[in-house]
Amino acid sequence: MKIGIVGTGMVGSSAAFAMALRGTASEIVLVDRNADLASAHAQDISHAVPFARAVTVRAGDYADLAGARIVVLAAGVGQKPGETRLALLGRNAAVFRQVVEQLMPVVPDALFLIASNPVDLMTYAVRRFSGLPASRVIGSGTILDTARFRVLVGEHLGIAPRSVHAYVLGEHGDSEVAVWSSAMAGNVPLEAFAAQTGRTLTADKRAEISDAVRNAAYTIISGKGSTYYGIGAGLARIAEAIGADERAVLSVSTVTADVEGIEDVPLSLPRIVGAEGVTAELRPDLDADERAALRKSAETIAALKPAIDEA
Numbered sequence: 488m489k490i491g492i493v494g495t496g497m498v499g500s501s502a503a504f505a506m507a508l509r510g511t512a513s514e515i516v517l518v519d520r521n522a523d524l525a526s527a528h529a530q531d532i533s534h535a536v537p538f539a540r541a542v543t544v545r546a547g548d549y550a551d552l553a554g555a556r557i558v559v560l561a562a563g564v565g566q567k568p569g570e571t572r573l574a575l576l577g578r579n580a581a582v583f584r585q586v587v588e589q590l591m592p593v594v595p596d597a598l599f600l601i602a603s604n605p606v607d608l609m610t611y612a613v614r615r616f617s618g619l620p621a622s623r624v625i626g627s628g629t630i631l632d633t634a635r636f637r638v639l640v641g642e643h644l645g646i647a648p649r650s651v652h653a654y655v656l657g658e659h660g661d662s663e664v665a666v667w668s669s670a671m672a673g674n675v676p677l678e679a680f681a682a683q684t685g686r687t688l689t690a691d692k693r694a695e696i697s698d699a700v701r702n703a704a705y706t707i708i709s710g711k712g713s714t715y716y717g718i719g720a721g722l723a724r725i726a727e728a729i730g731a732d733e734r735a736v737l738s739v740s741t742v743t744a745d746v747e748g749i750e751d752v753p754l755s756l757p758r759i760v761g762a763e764g765v766t767a768e769l770r771p772d773l774d775a776d777e778r779a780a781l782r783k784s785a786e787t788i789a790a791l792k793p794a795i796d797e798a
């Protein structure tokens with residue numbers, strides 16, 4: 488499978504590195520406005536190939552993306568310390584308008600995998616600018632928040648994050664919703680598992696974990712300027728689900744017809760991801776607070792859709 492990555496700063500290059508190590512693609516083409524940067528990352532990552540899987544990693548121009556099954560979009564600016572993701576909207580929507588215009592004649596049949604923030608609204612922007620069906624325009628959404636949630640719950644309860652079955656839904660951002668009511672350790676509800684193992688999972692502890700998940704990006708950005716390893720691995724995971732037609736359930740963002748009464752809104756739900764992109768969504772049972780929070784998250788995103796048209 489050929490994968491193109493447009494925007495090869497920290498996120499794009501980390502995704503390429505994760506894909507090379509995991510054998511996600513047979514060919515990876517890196518495109519950036521800064522051609523020297525793309526070329527340097529391509530060389531550096533290709534030097535890991537003897538220790539990894541068979542893959543060609545090279546820098547190129549838009550024309551070199553022809554035949555790509557997936558194009559990852561990680562171009563634009565990131566948050567400065569303390570800045571919200573939503574504050575990036577105008578700047579990154581303008582970048583995406585140009586990028587999508589250049590991509591469409593070259594890769595009309597590709598699936599687009601969006602990472603740039605605010606990722607839900609950038610997913611909406613790509614759908615608008617490209618005219619593609621929602622199923623083929625996939626934002627990484629809360630795949631990273633869900634991973635952070637599973638790590639923290641797993642640490643607290645003493646089990647592997649992969650054995651924590653729990654999701655963060657809604658915006659990849661400040662209004663996201665960590666769903667505790669249906670979270671499971673293996674096939675046991677979290678609170679029952681905590682009681683069985685003599686651990687506590689109080690309301691305060693749950694709030695502390697939810698806050699840590701919501702604030703993880705701010706914490707990391709204040710320490711090292713940006714976040715990239717987690718999302719790099721998350722993008723590789725989504726690409727793998729597409730490449731192997733896994734029909735895996737992943738929390739990713741697409742434009743959704745109706746979420747709690749809000750129409751045509753891009754946000755994350757657990758969705759089935761395979762060769763055709765997103766083919767279905769799951770509607771988990773939520774308690775009343777979670778349902779209200781998801782509606783608020785949908786409203787927050789929907790209120791900013793008009794800014795896409797001005798970009």
Ligand SMILES: NC(=O)C1=CN([C@@H]2O[C@H](COP(=O)(O)OP(=O)(O)OC[C@H]3O[C@@H](n4cnc5c(N)ncnc54)[C@H](O)[C@@H]3O)[C@@H](O)[C@H]2O)C=CC1
Nearest residue numbers: 494495496497498519520562563564565602603604713718
């Ligand atoms: N979805 C998620 O979970 C995450 C999203 N992000 C987002 O990913 C985006 C990228 O972040 P970083 O890689 O850290 O930023 P970065 O500044 O390291 O890289 C951005 C790259 O985009 C390139 N670029 C800008 N305009 C371009 C254009 N018109 N055409 C081609 N390339 C262009 C720049 O030259 C630069 O290399 C940001 O919006 C950031 O907020 C970051 C972490 C997690």
Ligand SMILES: CC(=O)C(=O)O
Nearest residue numbers: 572604631703704714
């Ligand atoms: C930057 C960002 O979106 C994150 O790390 O969640």
